[in-house]
Amino acid sequence: MNTEINLLEQKPKKNLAFYFVIFIFIILIATTIVVLNLQIDYYNTRIKTEGEHIAQLEEVLREHNLNMEDEQRLSQVHEMLSTIQMQSIPNVWLYFDLTDLFNQNQLQSYVFSGENQVIISAKFSSLPKVADYVAAILERNYINDVDISNVNSVGESYQATLTISLDLDRIRKELGEDAD
Structure with a gap:
């Protein structure tokens, strides 16, 4: 073993x-x-x-x-x-609208005061022509008042200075729409 x-x-x-x-x-x-x-x-x-x-x-x-x-x-x-x-005021249209009643040589000056007045100096052939012009522009809706500041006799004609008071809102409406 x-x-x-x-x-x-x-x-x-x-x-x-x-x-x-x-x-x-x-x-x-x-x-x-x-x-x-x-x-x-x-x-x-x-x-x-x-x-x-x-x-x-x-x-x-x-x-x-x-x-x-x-x-x-x-x-x-x-x-x-x-x-x-x-x-704005449509000055050009206002100018043409206020001066279209004049002949070419009649208007001497046109001044827009910038507020609400226009001063026009023009020659008229007679005093009734001045009155007719004032009546014609007073028919316009945008004119408040017209004052004849000065009227002078110059030879056979009359020179008048007119101060026109305007309603600016009506001008914008009436003349502004015509300008469009």
Whole structure:
């Protein structure tokens, strides 16, 4: 009979279950890292595309705001133009309307005072012609009053200076509509 004597220390048996659990744990960590990297790439791509979309929307909004500013400026200009038209007096039409009763050589001066008066100096052949002219311009709705400031006899004719008071609102309505 043989007896075996083993003087070497015996190695403990390796526990395979422990190594198996560690291997599964390493595989799970590696899978998690790969999935997280894929999600990071996916979300980075989405952030980039959404950023581009936001940039496009900002550009469209900027253009829209520029158009709105242009429309607002145009509206302001239109309002200012309307205000100016309402406040202005159609001087040329007023001049023609008041002087169309004269002959070419009859009118000597025409001065618009800028407030509500016109001063006309003209030659008339007789005093009744002065009265006829005053009566003719008093028929106009926008004339408040006519004062004969001065009448001088110059040879066979008369030189008269007339101060005409105006109603500016009526002028804007009547002569302004005729000017259009």
